[in-house]
Amino acid sequence: METKKEILIRTYLVFMVLVLVCLAVLGKVAYIQLAQGKYWRSMADSAHIRFESIAAERGTIYSESGEVLSTSVPEFDIYIDFQADGLIEKEGQLYHQYADSLAIGLAKLFKDRTVKEYKKLLDKGFRSKDRFVLLKRKISFADYEDLKKLPLVKLGKNKSGFIAVVRMKRLYPYKLLANRTIGIARENNKVGLEKKYDQYLGGTDGKRLVRYIAGGAGVPIEGTDREPQDGSDVVTTLDVNIQEIAQQALQKMMVENEALRGTCIVMEVKTGKVKAIANLGRQSDGNYWEDYNYALSASEPGSTWKLVTLMAVLQDKKVTLNSVVDLEGGRWPVAGQVVFDSEVHGMHQATIQQSFEKSSNVGMAKLTYYHYGNKPAEFLQHLHNWRMDSITGIDLPGESRPSIYKPGSRHWSNTTLPWMGFGYNLTITPMHTAMLYNAVANGGRMMKPYVVNALLKDGKIVQQYEPVVLNAQIADREVIAQVRQSLEGVVLNGTGRGMKTEAYTFAGKTGTSLVADKGITYADKMYQSSFAGYFPANDPQYTIVVVIRNKAHAAKFYGASVAGPVFREVADRIYATHLFKQPQVQPGKADSTSxxxxxxxxxxxxxxxxxxxxxxxxxxxxxxxxxxxxxxxxxxxxxxxxxxxxxxxxxxxxxxxxxxxxxxxxxxxxxxxxxxxxxxxxxxxxxxxxxxxxxxxxx
Incomplete structure (x- = not known):
């Protein structure tokens, strides 16, 4: 019995000792965690060293005349390491000497805290010996330079503890202007030129050794950097003045008509250089923003496409401009469907040129139906030769591929070809329209549209982009002369007759088409208004294409009344600032000049x-x-x-x-x-x- 009791006593003693040991361990853990946790985490973090990338400085995007369209500027996050050698030696003598004047300087520089508040922040960090206290985020380079002149800070980071972590911020000085064309340099979602030329703009990242301290923040270790190779600069073909003109004219009309989206393209005739691309989409709050590159988005072009039909029949010598076509009063039944002219005119016998000038759907449908109905491949071959069935190849990402139906496909029917004659049953982008009209303005020479002139490295050209000829002669010269005559007739006698000006001549084609895509049907009465043309008509310098999608049941929707005024305003202002020459009078000479x-x-x-x-x-x-x-x-x-x-x-x-x-x-x-x-x-x-x-x- 005594033996059993002795064993129990010993067991209880061992158990109590174990309990006391466990309590002691738990107490020590709690003490380390709560009282010494910050110190030991700091020590652990200090042992964590690894290589990290140093981002290369991204190149700048310029306009053709040198204005900065997109560039990178440094931003600095400022931290203080209160265990820096200069702050802990001699019981913080340096800190106490400069703390008051430093607080005054910080308050004056940043103006976000009072002197008293900055002094309190500094004292708290100094007392707690924190290793990485955030002072200020995202300060500019100018403020950073001023910061380095303040008391204590100017002694350097080893003495002051001030650490600057630099990052590059992408800046777009012109904000909305050409925003979708220039693009955005987001980390994983770049668009526009920022995406297309990313491999050149981005450069090559460097590396550096980083020591991680309390809070998981990293401090670069001096002498371990492998310098990055900065990106190349991109010089575009864009003209800031023309871009602003296009943007303002487009936005004014879209606001007035509460339009859903629109684009305005300005192209230099001789070269194919794109001088401006304005893209605007209506947002949920009713404002407009460059939310998508509508210039590269395909849709049914409508009546601006009639240029293709006219040029095809003239090139194949199936008709002349004086040939007569019966417009049937503006209504023509064919293959169980009816072709309607958009405006009631009551005309019957009309020449091909009159039919084109009046934008008759019936006239153009008859040309394709009667001349290519038995051999559609002949008509489609023209589309191929004029690059209407492939992308333009412009140096911007996201260009939609055209959709051209062909015999044998499930979309082909007896009505496909006649509807193609006036711009339906096919889709192209506004950039295709610009490229085609520009070729006509250029005497038949089709140029590839492009937006980048050169790549620069350290101010020197490393890659020059020259104009590219896609088709040296899209049609016979006499055919080009005839279609140019017809395009001028549209402005003088046809659907664009209210647009003409006495200051200069221009040529072009109106377009008004019903929209049917992405849940929208023709019954919704949503119209796309367009105008494509060039000026001056006798010596073309610029091609302009305007395409605006209106809201459903818009009161104003014809191409001449919606897109036409945008074309005129852009052309007027370009002519005034780039082409118009004021007669010069030489003083001192007797003359009768008025x-x-x-x-x-x-x-x-x-x-x-x-x-x-x-x-x-x-x-x-x-x-x-x-x-x-x-x-x-x-x-x-x-x-x-x-x-x-x-x-x-x-x-x-x-x-x-x-x-x-x-x-x-x-x-x-x-x-x-x-x-x-x-x-x-x-x-x-x-x-x-x-x-x-x-x-x-x-x-």
Whole structure:
């Protein structure tokens, strides 16, 4: 019995000892975790060292004339290591010496905390000996340079503990302007030129050894860097001024018509350079944004496609422009369906040119049906030769492939070909339309559209991109002359007759098509308005294509009334700023040239005195005056008529005088350059209204 009792006592003692040992272990764990946890985690983190990538500086994207469209700028996250040698030696003598002045400097620099708040933040970190205290995120390079001049910080990071972690931020100075074309350089979702030229812009990353400290943050170890190779720069064909013109004109019409989406393309005729691509989509809040590159999105083109039909029958010599076609009053039954002309006209006998100018669906459908019905491959071969069945190859990502039905496919029927004649039963992109019309403007020479001129490395060209000819002659020269005559006829006599201007001539084709895609049917009465053309008609310099998708049942939807005004505004302003040449008068020579000069009265009187002009002066005390020279009246200086609603000529006038004239007219002014006015976005003689914006280009 005694033996059993002794064994139990020993067992209880062992058990109690084990319990006490366990409690001691748990207590030590809790002490280490709670009281010493930060210290030991810091020690563990300090032992964690690994190589990390150093991001290369991404290249810059420029406009053709050198404006920065997209670039990378450094941003800095600022941390403080309160266990830096300079802060812990001599019981923190350096810290106590500079803490107050440092807090004053930080408050003055960043203006986000008071001096007292910064001092409190610094003291807390110093007392706790924290190794990686965040002071400020995303400060600019300029602020970083100022920070390095502050007390304590200027002693260097080993003494001050200040650590800067740099990252590159992508900056787009022009915001919305050409946003979808330039693109976005997101980590895993790049678009536009940022995506297409990523391998050149991105460069080659470097490496460095990083020691991880408390909180899991990494501190670079000096002397271990393998320097990155920065990316190349991209010089585009884009013209910022033309891009702004296209963007403003497109947005104005889309807002007015509450349109869903739209695009405006401007192409240089001789080269195929794309000078502007504006893309706008209506957002859920009613605002517009460059949310998608609609210039590269395929849809049924509608009546702008009729150029293809006309050119095909002329090239195959099946008709002439004077051949007659019966328009059936605008309604033609064929293969169990009915072709309708969009506008009721009641015409029957019409020439091919008249049919094209009036944009008759019946006329174009009959041309394809009667001349290619038994041999559709002949018509389709033209589409292949003119590259309407393949991508344009423009150097932008995301271009939609055209859809052209062929005999034998499940989509082919007896109505496919006649409907193709006026732009249905096929899809192409607005860029295809621009490429085709540009070829006609270029005398039949089809150029590949492109948006990048060159790649630069350290300011030197490493890759030059030249214009590419896709088809040296898409049709006989006499055929090109005939279709150009017909395109001019559209503006003079046809559906675009309300668009013409006296300042210059242009040629083009209107388009109005019902939309049926992505859950939308023709019954929804959603129209796509378009206009494709070039100017000046006698010596084409620019091709412009405008395509706007309207809301369902829009009150205004015809191509001439929706897309046409956008074309005109863009063409007017390009002509005024890039092509229009003001006749120059050489002072001091006796001549009978009639001219006018608007400026401040004092400027005009100084000019008259300098050149010895004798003139009749009735300008009184007017700030802005008008100098006129004519054979009948001689030289006259008079007050400018404030009520005159026409734009005066400003070429050759200095900026102060130009601003005075524009202010007198109630105009808003934007200016580029220095010196004297060489171009104005509103042509002389054009009607103006108060609050309208004019752009002045100085020399």
């Amino acid at each position: 001219f006018q000069l608007y400026a401040r009265q004092q400027t005009l009187k100084k000019l008259a005195g300098f050149f010895g002009w004798r003139m009749s002066d009735s300008s009184a005390n007017s700030m802005v005056a008008l100098f006129e020279n004519s054979a009948g009246k001689g030289k006259v200086l008079r007050s400018a008529d404030k009520q005159d609603a026409a734009m005066p000529p400003l070429q050759g006038v200095g900026l102060k005088d130009a601003l005075a004239v524009c202010e007198e007219k109630g105009l808003m002014v934007t200016v580029a350059g220095r010196g004297k006015v060489v171009a104005q976005s509103i042509l002389p003689g054009t009607p103006i209204s108060k609050g309208q914006t004019i752009h002045l280009q100085l020399n």
